[in-house]
Amino acid sequence: xTSSAPAxxxxxxxxxxxxxxxxxxxxxxxxxxxxxxxVNLFHAPTQFFQSAVYGLRNGVLYALIALGYTLVYGIIELxxxxxxxxxxxxxxxxxxxxxxxxxxxxxxxxxxxxxxVLVLAMIFCASINVTIEFLAYRRLRRAPKLAPLITxxxxxxxxxxxxxxxxxxxxxLWPSVxxxxxxxxxxxxxxxxxxxxxxxxxxxxxxxxxxxxSTRTGKAMRATAQDQDAAxxxxxxxxxxxxxxxxxxxxxxxxxxxxxxxxxxxxxxNAGFQLGLIAFTAAVLGGIGNLAGAVLGxxxxxxxxxxxxxxxxxxxxxxxQSVVFAILIMLMVFKPTGLLGQNIGxxx
Amino acid sequence: xTSSNGQPLLALDDVHVYYGNIAAVKGLTMTVMPGEIxxxxxxxxxxxxxxxxxxxxxLRPRQGHxxxxxxRIDRTAADEIVRRGIAQSPEGxxxxxxxxxSENLDLGAFLRKDRDRIAADRERVLxxxxxxxERITQKAGTMSGGEQQMLAVARALMAKPKLLLLDExxxxxxxxxxxxxxxxxxxxxxxxxxxxxxxxxxxxxxxxADRAYVLESGLLNLExxxxxxxRDPEVVRAYLGG
Numbered sequence: 001x002t003s004s005a006p007a008x009x010x011x012x013x014x015x016x017x018x019x020x021x022x023x024x025x026x027x028x029x030x031x032x033x034x035x036x037x038x039v040n041l042f043h044a045p046t047q048f049f050q051s052a053v054y055g056l057r058n059g060v061l062y063a064l065i066a067l068g069y070t071l072v073y074g075i076i077e078l079x080x081x082x083x084x085x086x087x088x089x090x091x092x093x094x095x096x097x098x099x100x101x102x103x104x105x106x107x108x109x110x111x112x113x114x115x116x117v118l119v120l121a122m123i124f125c126a127s128i129n130v131t132i133e134f135l136a137y138r139r140l141r142r143a144p145k146l147a148p149l150i151t152x153x154x155x156x157x158x159x160x161x162x163x164x165x166x167x168x169x170x171x172x173l174w175p176s177v178x179x180x181x182x183x184x185x186x187x188x189x190x191x192x193x194x195x196x197x198x199x200x201x202x203x204x205x206x207x208x209x210x211x212x213x214s215t216r217t218g219k220a221m222r223a224t225a226q227d228q229d230a231a232x233x234x235x236x237x238x239x240x241x242x243x244x245x246x247x248x249x250x251x252x253x254x255x256x257x258x259x260x261x262x263x264x265x266x267x268x269x270n271a272g273f274q275l276g277l278i279a280f281t282a283a284v285l286g287g288i289g290n291l292a293g294a295v296l297g298x299x300x301x302x303x304x305x306x307x308x309x310x311x312x313x314x315x316x317x318x319x320x321q322s323v324v325f326a327i328l329i330m331l332m333v334f335k336p337t338g339l340l341g342q343n344i345g346x347x348x
Numbered sequence: 349x350t351s352s353n354g355q356p357l358l359a360l361d362d363v364h365v366y367y368g369n370i371a372a373v374k375g376l377t378m379t380v381m382p383g384e385i386x387x388x389x390x391x392x393x394x395x396x397x398x399x400x401x402x403x404x405x406x407l408r409p410r411q412g413h414x415x416x417x418x419x420r421i422d423r424t425a426a427d428e429i430v431r432r433g434i435a436q437s438p439e440g441x442x443x444x445x446x447x448x449x450s451e452n453l454d455l456g457a458f459l460r461k462d463r464d465r466i467a468a469d470r471e472r473v474l475x476x477x478x479x480x481x482e483r484i485t486q487k488a489g490t491m492s493g494g495e496q497q498m499l500a501v502a503r504a505l506m507a508k509p510k511l512l513l514l515d516e517x518x519x520x521x522x523x524x525x526x527x528x529x530x531x532x533x534x535x536x537x538x539x540x541x542x543x544x545x546x547x548x549x550x551x552x553x554x555x556x557a558d559r560a561y562v563l564e565s566g567l568l569n570l571e572x573x574x575x576x577x578x579r580d581p582e583v584v585r586a587y588l589g590g
């Protein structure tokens with residue numbers, strides 16, 4: 001008995017030492033980040049805020065797309081790789097519809113058209129997403145996890161091909177109906193279209209939060225996400241709830257599509273690949289399956305990217321992607337569940 | 349309570365259920381009459397939970413019929429079966445851990461539209477389980493096993509079912525709570541709900557039930573009135589530790 005006692009204690013000490021070392025390393029990383037931000041802020045405050053504003057615009061778009069990943073993952077534990085490409089189809093739909101309606105300049109008529117096409121793009125992407133789930137994922141629900149995952153990759157290629165046939169292989173620049181100017185706050189330029197992006201996104205997030213937390217359908221969504229069979233036993237039509245979830249994720253991707261097309265201008269058949277990957281990273285960063293986490297992750301990545309691209313002391317634009325994924329990797333080391341991810345034993 | 353004439357509320361006729369190629373239930377025939385408490389007892393893996401999951405529509409029988417109020421339900425979707433009046437408190441409780449006790453109860457009444465009655469039923473189940481009232485705003489996953497079990501039963505009652513399926517409601521509970529749960533089952537029946545109870549605690553189940561079926565390896569071994577079976581030497585030896 002006495003001889004075995006120290007052998008029992010030392011692994012515990014080792015575990016504790018590792019936890020302390022891990023926390024110290026995390027604090028060190030955060031401290032370095034804080035110093036970096038502070039140095040830039042004091043050296044070039046205007047540039048700092050300017051970069052942050054542009055980062056924020058991208059960030060809210062990432063957030064809208066990230067929500068589509070996280071909604072679907074939350075409910076059927078599938079990484080829907082076709083989601084970024086759905087967003088790309090949203091940009092094309094917006095470009096072709098607005099131009100087709102002859103709305104190419106900023107005018108009251110153009111703004112009205114923007115609102116109309118926003119709604120249409122949301123309906124368009126929602127319908128496609130629901131169809132994809134019905135045709136491709138539904139019958140694989142009881143299959144091993146790898147099967148729907150590969151199917152999702154396949155759907156991604158199909159959507160890209162549709163985009164290729166629709167838009168051609170080269171990037172195309174489309175006109176915008178949003179006001180082009182900007183105003184200044186303390187030397188920082190704020191584009192009018194950034195305000196549009198942020199207002200529309202905030203409205204959609206509020207609507208989505210209300211649906212998920214306060215409506216009967218939202219309650220059924222959360223129940224289905226937590227335990228599908230138990231949800232069935234409550235009388236919830238699980239198939240309908242999953243369709244609704246895909247519709248919601250698709251609608252947000254459609255909204256991101258028109259906002260992207262109207263602010264960035266260019267789009268291309270493979271625009272969804274890179275943005276989708278970043279948005280997926282945002283969802284993981286925030287804690288996949290967590291709605292607030294997806295928004296937080298998206299905005300964080302956008303702002304960090306913006307700062308990295310625009311600050312005097314930074315890695316610069318060519319390192320943009322590397323910085324994003326380095327942050328993801330570090331977070332996964334220190335907090336594998338993501339920023340807001342839950343780590344509670346749910347299946348008791 | 350046991351009326352031999354009249355239409356059974358629930359009837360299983362030669363029901364076979366498989367998981368892949370493995371038969372879990374091999375030709376089960378049983379009935380539950382309106383107003384009865386019927387218990388299905390048997391050892392681990394006898395096919396008791398499989399039977400309840402089949403009745404609720406979570407599993408499809410490969411062969412045989414399930415009828416409820418004279419209509420076949422073995423090809424009916426699970427949510428439609430709840431709508432027809434069958435609620436289940438499943439094995440392992442399966443409460444929604446990240447929702448509050450209150451939200452769990454609301455989900456039990458998911459298909460109901462009669463708001464006043466729902467409020468009254470909520471009062472009734474909270475009277476049955478005062479502990480749940482104390483925890484009403486707590487996340488269900490943070491409660492003890494016994495409290496979660498009460499919630500699972502209360503949630504099923506919120507559907508105001510004609511037939512209540514209870515899967516191992518005494519599992520893992522302290523003896524005091526086991527007594528409480530079985531008392532509650534009698535109260536539930538007095539309220540007009542028919543009960544089909546699956547139990548490993550055969551002694552307590554036979555005490556509260558009118559009739560019993562003994563299941564062994566997916567086959568029906570014995571059936572009869574609960575009183576007779578409690579005295580049956582084979583049952584006593586195998587399940588009552590005699």
